[in-house]
Amino acid sequence: MIGKADILRQLRNEIVTLELKPGSILSETALSERFRISRTPLRDVLKQLANENYIDVYPKKGNLVSYIDLESVEQIIYLRSTLEKDIVKTLASQAAPLPLKGVLELKEILGRQEEAIGQDRAHEAFLHWDDAFHKSLFALAGRVFLWDLxxxxxxxxARYRRLHLLKKEKLEALLGEHRLILDSITNRDIGPIDEIVQHHLHEDINAAYLRENFADYLNLPRLDSL
Amino acid sequence: MIGKADILRQLRNEIVTLELKPGSILSETALSERFRISRTPLRDVLKQLANENYIDVYPKKGNLVSYIDLESVEQIIYLRSTLEKDIVKTLASQAAPLPLKGVLELKEILGRQEEAIGQDRAHEAFLHWDDAFHKSLFALAGRVFLWDLxxxxxxxxARYRRLHLLKKEKLEALLGEHRLILDSITNRDIGPIDEIVQHHLHEDINAAYLRENFADYLNLPRLDSL
DNA sequence: ATACCTGTTCTTGTATACAAGATTTCCGTC
DNA sequence: GACGGAAATCTTGTATACAAGAACAGGTAT
Structure with missing residues (x-):
């Protein structure tokens, strides 16, 4: 028996992987037939999706998968950048010895990420372990709460990153920066952290590339009159 | 005609001002009678409240106003502290001249806050303008998005702060720190910012005081067997 | 051809009846 | 009196019928 949580996870995944494209219509009746469930619990799911900006609800009209909002992307990058600089510096400079278990976990993750580069679904696997690495940093600093937030x-x-990674193979570069971050922690070398984290998270915020190649995925002033 | 948005605002306000105490029961039928609305839209409101951790939902049992979670308080303080240090330093050191309008707005707010100290509902009014001051800082740095987040x-x-301000009159102290922050921005003096903001937001996280006087408001390991 | 009005058919929003689980009450038994 | 169990009565969860608004198609008048 599938429940609301499963439906929520599945829709979230389809939207975040761009399987469901921005602008797609998610009608309540269609989904209630697809998942063999009544509209009431399904509306709960849709409300949750709207809450997390996966969809936009137009009352009495319909629910659309949201377009990617570059403003939101920039704000999140700034947030993560500011937090992670502080977190990594804290880990690198804390008096107590680093928990061995934590460092091993980070190395393990980097290993998995290296494996992922060659595989079929390289991007999805890589992104999964990329998230795992950063979440692990938050965890070591006692900040999982903020990661979840x-x-x-x-x-x-999340969708921005997926489109961005299509441009060219930057996977190795990203992995290399992860190694630099881990090194500065184990070597307790605070100096380069700000710069590494800043560059790592900002990649190149190349809005122009997205505007050219994925304009119909973006939340832009739409010229309906064409 | 009152709508879901109004009900949501009202309940949020009653909870955050501790008019509705932690542990209070919010039953769907009771609320639907109070607001003269059916259970369906009311459940939407409750779901939203649950989402923002105003209430905890125990399936088939009931909805309780959540107990204050000190862990969450500490995490939010760290988050705001880290962000606001960066924001204030950015404002104080940016090349462009400070927008006159912004500085005037901040001074205006501090004036209102000073007025508030003497009034009847001093604490609520003070807190309102306190929020306004900090939000204004975020706004000047182009980070309202993160403030709203x-x-x-x-x-x-929010509830922690209200209880904490009851301890003694720290309103003047907080106002003074606001003035220090504004000064360091206008004087472009980055030096003391980290320390001021750190102290300002951490106040004294005096968990002991809350545990003694408001234990029944807190989310503690409950010893039901007494 | 075009503008406009109207009815049909979509959409989501609301009310309500019913289902399912948890708690409490109360009565019978020991 | 104390304990146990069944039933009544709470609670939220689900399904469904209906309401209300928006979009669209079709026909008509200009």
Whole structure:
């Protein structure tokens, strides 16, 4: 038996992987037939999706998968950048010895990420372990609470990253920066952290590339009269 | 005609001002009678309240106003502290001249806050303009998005502050720190910002005081067997 | 051809009846 | 009196019928 939580997870996944494209219509009756459930619990799911900006609700008209909002992307990048600089510096400079278990976990994750690069679904696997790495940093600093908080507003950023990684193979570069971050923690070298984290999270915020190639995924002033 | 948005605002306000105490029961039928509305739209409101941690839903049992979670309070303080240090430093050191309008707005707010100290409902009025001051800082740095994001997870912190301000009159002290922050911006003096903001937001996180005087408002391991 | 009005058919929003689980009450038994 | 169990009565969860608004198609008048 599938429940509301499963439906929520599945729709979230389809939207975040762009399987459901921005602008797609999510009608209540269609979904209630697809998942063999009545409209009432399904509306709960849709309300949750709206809350996390996965969809936009137009009353009495319909529910659309939201367009990627670059403003939201920039704000989240700034938020994460500011937080993670502080978190990594804290980990690198704390008096207590680093928990061995934590460092091993980080190395393990980087190993998985390296494996992922060659595989079929390289991007999805890579992104999964990329999230795992950053979440692990938050966890070591006792800040999973904030990681989870950010995840609740992460749709636009998550989709942005997927489109961005299509441009060219930057996977190795990103992995290399992860290694630099881990090194500065284990070596307790605070110096370069700000710069590394800043560059790592900002990648190149290349709005122009997205505007050219994925204009119909973006939340832009729409010229309906064409 | 009152709508869902009004009901949501009202309940949020009653909870955050502790008019509705932690542990209070919010039954769907009771609320639907109070607001003369059917259970369906009312459940939407309750779901939203649950989402923002105003209430805890125990399936088939009931909805309770959430107990204040000190862990959440500490995490939000760290988040705001880290962000606002960066924001204030940015404002104080940006190349462009400070927008006159912004500085005037901040001074205006501090004036209102000073007025509030003497009044009847001093604490509520003070807190209102306190929020206005900090939000204004976010706004000047182009980060209202993040202010709003934080507000969505702000119940525990907001209630914590209200209880904390009851301890003694710290209103003048807080106002003074606001003046210091504004001064360091206008004087472009980055030096003391980290320390001021850190102290300002952490006040004294005096968990002991709350545990002694408001234990029944807190989310503690409950010893039901007494 | 075009503008406009109207009815049909979509959409989501609301009310309500019923289902399912948890708690409490109360009566019978020991 | 104390304990146990069944039934009544709470609670929220689900399904469904209906209401209300928006979009669209079709026909008509200009």
């Amino acid at each position: 950010i995840q609740q507003s992460n749709v636009h950023y | 934080i507000q969505q997870s702000n119940v525990h912190y």
